[in-house]
Amino acid sequence: MYYSSGNYEAFAHPKKPANADKKSAYIVGSGLAGLAAAVFLIRDGQVPGNQIHILEELKLPGGSMDGILNEQRGYIIRGGREMEPHFETLWDLFRSIPTLENPDVSVLDEFYWLNKKDPSYSKTRAIENRGQKIATDGQLTLSRKAVEEIAKLVLTSEEKLGDIKINEVFGSEFFKSNFWLYWSTMFAFEPWASAIEMRRYLLRFVHHVGTLQNMSALKFTKYNQYESLVKPMVKYLEDKGVQFQYDTIVNNVIVNRTAGQKIATELDMTVAGEKETLSLTPDDFVFVTNGSITESTTYGDNNHPAPTEHAIGASWQLWEKLAEQDPSFGHPAKFYKNIPEANWVISATCTFTDNRIVPYIKKITGKDPHSGSIVTSGPVSIKDSNWLLGISISRQPHFKQQNPNELIVWLYGLFSDQPGNYIQKKITDCNGQELCEEFLYHIGVPEDQIADIAKDANSIPIHMPYITSYFMPRKTGDRPLVVPEGSQNLAFIGNFAETKKDTVFTTEYSVRTAMEAVYQLLDIDRGVPEVFASSYDIRTILSSIYYLNDKKSLEELPLNKVEQIGLEAFLKKIKGTYLEEIFRDEHLI
Amino acid sequence: MKKNNLPIIPLAFIAGAAVGNSIGSMLKHQKHGCNKNHCCHHHEPACCDKSSTITDEDPVYIRETQTSGHGL
Incomplete structure (x- = not known):
């Protein structure tokens, strides 16, 4: 496998790899990485679709790419994906996936046209004092010392940042800047998060420094990502004959290690509650999605908090079983154990039919939330919220079947160890109505209307114990390489597999690891698009200096x-x- | 371009970076040099700007930066 850039490689089709017809694939997990691996096996590897098996523990595909109308609970989204033009492998994937509505239009084209017509622009990035835009909104307010700290982190190699946290490399001036407020809430960075990931983000997204204050570089799907991205991919794969096998837990992959080679020889599974084993040959590829940030999710409702007790999920258990077999398969405990309490674990989906909140949203965003356009353009952060509450309102309707009078608001709180400002409870202890009341308080709804509006809304608290696991402090080797050294038929995909330079907690990372896995195991002779090289572009570096200093010349x-x-x-x-x-x-x- | 101007290019880049970002001025409270939690509160006050000390008046998200994530 090699990396490439430019149109020569982007538009070329690779030749059919040797013995592609003899290959079979078993893909563990049907999240974006798993689905993307299946697409690349078919499109670029020319492996017959009916020889590809996707094994999913749940009864539906998509993984973290969700969005569902639950008959009992209502609309549920656990989050929303921010995308940008330089997710190179993601767009390489979706150029080949037709939309559900028109087979002659790709998902990429639909997305491109939509974001041309309705571009992202955030009028307000942060509020305080119950709905007031912060006085310095739009400025990054970095001191010289803070800019120096950013430069220092960027110039430090990853090897020297092993297990180091963000708050070990930055001082108080940095943390008091709007840059940190915008950055941490946009990407869900906690102060204790991995300095390696912070550095990768700074390099990977250096071309966005100039738009941090208005989010104009972001792009969004038409509906939630399940409907806009997952469903078209599933249809594409089903049309190609790919076998989806739900209610299937992969408990272990037995790996034979001899003479420096690692060969997966057996899958131990639980299918619909029954134990099964499947013998593998070197022609059977296994793609494992190791770990998950949304596994073990629990839900509450208007009157009940989301339960916080949970079992360790199957994806973590599988990774542990693999890690026991070979040190190159990583250290899963680093990511799912000892997660700090001051952490994001709760989000909420609030569905309103009461239009009394509309003026408050209009005041903050400058947009009518029922207009059909992007409303918040990423999160609006509440600076003085004890939970560091963030609000995100996507284009409405956010679900195809959503009624015109319904407005869906997504909330999240980055600190779970503090009582709220209006509701004197930790966010983890709040039911849906209480979460909604805290939100209404912060956007400036008069206190005598808060309880009434919140009671009328349908708010679903969602507890995701591992949602920030990608950002746990780590060092080189804690994540397995996409294809570990010596592996003949086993690959790791998703955001807990290691690939150079790219940034976790992105859709791009899922697709990149899938593409790299398929290209390596099948030896596909075409370049994988390299991570967008803006950090090597002197123009971008100079521009970032200008914007980091709030538009000051030298x-x-x-x-x-x-x-x-x-x-x-x-x-x-x-x-x-x-x-x-x-x-x-x-x-x- | 004259030969004697060629060395100017790398020098200019270095100078530009130094002026713009003061890259040459390395952090005094990096992990490897000085622990933030120690220097801000104890023996090395020079590591932190006193005018920017975090207090109880600051929002929670700023105060949380002084913890290891286990609450204030």
Whole structure:
């Protein structure tokens, strides 16, 4: 496998790999990574669809890519995906998936047209004092020292950041900046999260520094991701003959390790409650989605909190069983044990039919939530919320069958160890109505209306014990490589498999690991699109310096005498050169 | 371009980066140099700007940055 960029490789079709017809695949987990692996096996590997088996423990596909109308509970979304134009493997995938409505239109085309017509733009990124936009909204407010800390982290190698937390590499000035408020709430970074992941995000998304304050670079699906992304992929795969086997737990994959080779030889499964084993040959590929951030999810309702007790899920148990067999299969305990209490575990889906909240949403977002356009463009963060509550309102309707008078709001709180500001309970102890009341309080609904509106709404608390597991502090080797060294037919896919440079907690990471797994095991002779190389682009780096300093040119920076003399000499030296051109283009001079 | 101008290019990049980001000025309270929790509260006050000390008046999300995630 090799990486590539540019249209030459992007538009070429690889030749059929040797013995593709003899290969079979067993894909554990039907989340985005598993579905993408199946698509790449068929499209690029030319493996017959009926020789691909997707094994799913639940009774429906999609994994974390959810969105469902539950007959008893109502509309449920556990989250929403923020996407951007440079999710290179994701768009490589969806260019080939037809929409459900029109087989001649790809999911990518539908998405592209929609986001051209209705682009993302956030008028307000953060509020405080019950619905008031923060005074400095739109500025990153980084001190010079904080910018230096960012630069230092970026310049430190991953190997030197093993098990280090974000709050070990930044000081109080950084944490008081709007940059941290925007960054942490947009990506769900906790202060104790992995500094390695923070560094990867800074490099991976350096081209978005200039739009952090308005989210204009983000793109969103038409409906929830289950309807807009998962269903078209499932139809594509079913049409190709792929075998979906639900209610199937893979308990273990037996791996034979001899002479430096690792060969999966057996699957131990529980199918509809019955134990089964399946013998494998080296022509049978196994793709394991190791770990899950939404497994063990529990739900509450308007009157009951989501239960916090849960068993360890099958994906974690399977990873543990694999890790016991070989050290190169990673260390799952690093990601699902000892998760701090001051953590995001609760989100809520609130469905309103009471239009009394509309003016408050309009005041914050500047948009009519029933207009059909994007409403919040990512999260609006509540700076003075003890839970660090975030609000996200997608295009309405967010479900195809949603009624026009229904408005769906998604909430999440990044700190679960504190009582709320209005409801004096921890977020984990709140029922749906209480969560809704806290939200209504923060957007400025008069207190005498809060209980009434919240009671009328349908709010479902959702407890996800592992939702931030991707960001647990880690070091190299804690995640298995996509294809571990010596593996002949076993690959790891999803956000707990290790690939260079890309950032976890993204749809792109799921698809990238799937593509890399398929291309390696099948030896497909076409480049995997490299992670977008903006961090190697001098224009982007210069632009990020401009925006990190809140649109200051070099001459406007707070420099000491020596630095000022150095700057003057530098500007004199580059006068009339290419360097002056690019510094000027990026507004630094 | 004249030969004697060629060395200017790498120098210019270095100078630009240094001015823009002060890359040369390395952190004083990185993990490997100085532990934030120690230097901010105990023996190395120079590591932290006193004007930016986190207090009980700050929002929870800022105060939480001083913990290891187990509550304030």
